[in-house]
Each structure stands twice: as structure tokens, then as C-alpha cells.
Amino acid sequence: MSRFKILLVTLLTSLVLLSNLAFAMTAEEIMNQVDEYHHLKSAKVESEMIITKGNRKLVKKMSSLIKGSKLGMTEFTNPRDRGSKFLKRGDDLWMFFPDAEDIVKISGHMLEQGMMGSDFSYKDMMESAKLTDLYDFKILGEKEYQGRSCYLIEGIKKEGKDASYYRRVDWVDKERYVPLKEELYAQSGRLLKIMETKKVDKIDGRWFATHQVIDNKLKRGTETEYRVNSIEFDADIPDNSFSLRNLRR
């Protein structure tokens, strides 16, 4: 009897250990998976941004073409901003305003300002490096969030790397590998922004956050919502769509 007991215990422990070995992912692997889902090889996206500032509410509709992390073209389609365009090529960002009929390059400190009055900075839009290249991640634990079990993962900026936030804490959905909540901190430890994912959809076999809310903790009464209305992955987009000539058109 006691022999059987010992066998059972050994079996059970080894099973637990084995399953841990087989299933436990490192923080880096998790974040790589997150990056994988988030990264768009090429896509056509119809989206909208709802900017709340006190009592004012602005809705900006956008239609974007994205190719890898380097190329992007966004055109605003809501009546007020119709025809305004952004072009991203590598580390450069240009803007075109139909009223001014002129192309403006956004650089330096301008990149820190909120894009079209939102809580996303131009710089946020520009960041394209893989998260795991910029941060050292570690699992802090597991937590329930929005009724789903999540990995609580902390990333600390790697020494010498160019990253906007010194520390980030992510609640990553264990099944879908989408961050459901993200806290972004300054080097001083101050909480700067909180991003929450309100809706995750499965599109073409991958989980994708289609409704997110960004709360800028340093500005009271402002909030930016981002909704993806439709997305087409792996769309066929020629490289010359991302030219300055196209920006003006």
C-alpha cells in the first residue's frame, strides 16, 4: 500500500513538474507572442479615434495602410479632417494638410505632442521596435482581469536602449496573448499612461485588440478611445503607396 502511495506521489509530482516545464512560458516568450499578434506584416485598417477632453468629444476616422514596422500611411476620413494624411517611412514622419496644401515633416519635440489632439503621441505611433528588444521582461504573477486570467508581466527598459517608457506592466491574456491592460511608467516611477483593451476579436485566426482606451494620467479629463472597425491582414500593398507623392494626392 505504502509502495503504491509513493508511486502515486512520485507520478503526480513529476507530472506537475513536467507540465510546468512543458507549458510555462518565459516572460520573453509571452511578449514575443504578443508582438507576433500585434505586428502587422501588411494590413488595411479602418479605424476611429474618439478623443474626450472635458465635455468635448472629437471623433476622427482613419483609413490606414501598414506594411511591416517601417511603412505606414494614414488618411483621415471624418468631415472635419478629411484629406489630412500621415506618412511614416522608417524613422521619419510627414503630414499633409489639404488646407495648407503643404507637406510638413514632424521631428524633434513635435514628436512628443499628441497626435491630432489625442493622448497618443506621434512618437507612440512611430515606435516600431520589438518590445523584447527594448525591455527585459519578467513575470510578476498571474492575475484575473476582466474575468480572464492573465500573466502580470513587468518590463524594465534595457540599459542604453531608446524606449519611451522606463517601465511597463502588462496584463497579458493567457489564452489570447493580447495585453488587456498596460501601465506605462516614467523613470521616476510616475505612472504616465494606462491602456485598457475593451474588446478582442479573432480575425483570420489571430486575436486582435479592436477597442482600446488610453488614459493619460498627467492630464485630467482626457481620454482617447481607439476602435478598429475593419482590418484586412496580409493585404497586398505596393511599396510605392508610401511615397511623398502619394501623400500630396
Add this chain to the structure above:
Amino acid sequence: MFLAKLALKNLTRHKRRVLITASIIALGMAMFLIYDSIQTGLNELSFANIINLETGHIQVVDKEYWEQREKLPLKNLIAQSENLSSVIKEIPYFKAATPQLKFSANLNNGIDQLPVLACGIDSMTYSQVFTTKDYIIEGSMFNQGKQETILGKKLANLMDLKVGDYLTLIFKTKTNTFNTIDLKITGLLQTNNPKINENLVYLPLSLAQQSLNLEGKITGMTIRLKEDGVAQQVSEDLNQSLASLDNKLAAHSWRASAGEVIAMSKAETAEKLTIMSLILLMAAVGIVNTIILSSLERTKEIGMMKALGLKENEIIFIFMVEAMGIGLIGAILGSLLGSLVILYFNLYGINLTALLGGVGDWGLPVMGRLYGYWNLSAFIFVIAFGVIISLLSSILPARWVARKDPIEAMYGIHN
């Protein structure tokens, strides 16, 4: 001599007319003198504002930084070193030097944020170089090593902040990572330089260095000399001694940073000359008019003089002396009038802040009280010009009068 006496006598014959012509000239001259005085005052004030509040007399920075300085990069900074300090102390007319670390930041009051220029300073040496401390109108200078700040009152009002409140600066470090500093406001500034009132936040240097991950680094050293006029020369000398220390370093006199203001004052000089020529044209028309009128009146007299043997040149001379007299009277009256107004401006000044309602951004860093300047050369210039222009403009009408046939003139036939 007789002719000159005759001319002077002629001057007193039509006192009212002479006076009117002279007063036109006088008014023009006075306007010019006042304009010149105010403009000089404005220039002096803006130069003083730049030196005392922005650049000191000489700045020592990295050569590549200097090219990019408007963008406030965190690259190409210089190391605070004993060697550098001792080289700087060696220069002639040296009074004081202070390190600075400038960076761009967003000023946040918990509700809103605004881009500002943040400046890490060493409060002890800073007040030996800059007069900023004298403009603290509420509270006092911060303590070195504490999380404290002073800023322009205008900026503070805009952000709804007062002494004792806390503000947050958000900025990016050298590696583009956000960082924040919470600072307690210990003082508010109201300087004569709108740029500083609206745009600057001062904090302790060591704190700035630490938060930017730039220990021991500064944007540059700013030097104050004992005299104003020698900055250019001293900075050239300093450049030579810097070359042997570190060939990346360069010294720039305040004039290099004040390019805009200097260009503007040049444009104003051109403006001044245009105004001057208009005034002189006015004066010339007045003189021509007076000479023609008096010659018409005196055709018979002129005919008589010619008949008595006076030569054409002598008649022209009489009229020229008369015109010169009018010019001189005008110039002297104008100088007197101008002096009175300048005296007032010189003693009491004009309060630009009140005048502009604090809106004041004319592109020049000026605010506060503007004092008129005495510019002796301007006085000499207007008097000389008044006389010369009167003289020149009298020649043609005088010739016209002098050439008349004496008989026709005596009969009063005008043609």
C-alpha cells in the same frame, strides 16, 4: 561782411514767415531726435536684457552643440571640469562663470501641460553672472540640492500655479525615456525679457543632471566680464586658450546669440534714415518756398541792387545766408524741443509693460521701463544736416532771382 549782415537783416524782415519755415524744420528735427533716442534706448535695453538674463557676455559650448542649440539636444554636451574652470578664470576682465544644463520639457500641473525650456542652474554662481534673481517678485530663489524651482509669473499664471505649489516636469532622457521631476515652486519671476517670463523653468543643476542621466554634464559655461565692450575680443582670446584644452570647445560672445536683435536694430537704422530723408525733404520744400516768396517780393530791390553793381554771385550769397539762417534757427529750435522730450524720457522712462499691457512680444526681448538715450552725434548730425540742406535747396531759387534783368525787375515784370 556787408552781404552777410544784409542777409541777416532780411531774416528779421519777415519774422513770421521765417518762424513758420523754421518751425517746420524744427518739428522734423525734433521728431528725428526723439525717435533716435528711443530707438537707441530700445537697443540698449534689449542688449542688456540678453546679456543679463540669457547669454552673459561669453558662452563656452561644444562646437557641434552650438549649431544645434535651438533644438536643445542632449548630445554634444561638455563635462564640468576643473581644467575648464581654471582656463576660464585666466581670461582678462573675468568676473564670474556659471554652468547651465538646458533641456526641453513639458510643464504639467496635473490638468494640462505646456512645452517649456528647463534650465538646470547652480544658484550660487548663477546670480554672479545673471541678474535673474533680482526679478523674483514673489518668494525666493530655490535651495541647491532640493526639489525646488523658480519660473516666470506669467507662465505660472497660465498654469494656475503659485508659490508653494508643486509642478511636474516631464521630459525625455538621453535615451529617449520619459522621466518626471516634481518640483516645489519657491519663487516667481517677472523679468524684462518676455521669453523668460513665458517659457522658462529653473531648477537645481545637480537635480537636472541626475534626472536626465547626465551626471557631470552641462550644456555650457556662461561667463560674465567686468566690462561690456570687450566681450568680442576676450572671446577670441579665450578661443585660443580653449583650443589647447579641448578642440571641440568654442567661446561665443553675446553678440553671436543676439544676431536677431542686432539685425533688427540694423533694420531700424535703415528705417530711421528713411524717416530722416522724408523730414529733410519737407524742410527743403519749406526752404525753397520761403526763398521764392521772399525773392518775388524783393524783385524790385534786387533790380536796384544789381543796378548799383552787385554781382549775381553776391545776390545768390545773400539768399544762401538767409536760407542757412532759417535752417540754423530750425535746427536749434528742433534740438531744444527734442531735448525737452528726451530729458523727460531719460528721467522718467516709458513703462513698456503698461504700454503694451503685458502682451509685448515685438520680437525684441524688451519689457520694463524704457529710457531715452542722449545721443550727441545725433544732435550734431541734425544741426549740420539742417543747415546744409537749407543751403543747398536755396541755390536754385536764388539763382533764378539773381539772373533777372535789373530793368525788368525794377519795372516789376515777372517772367
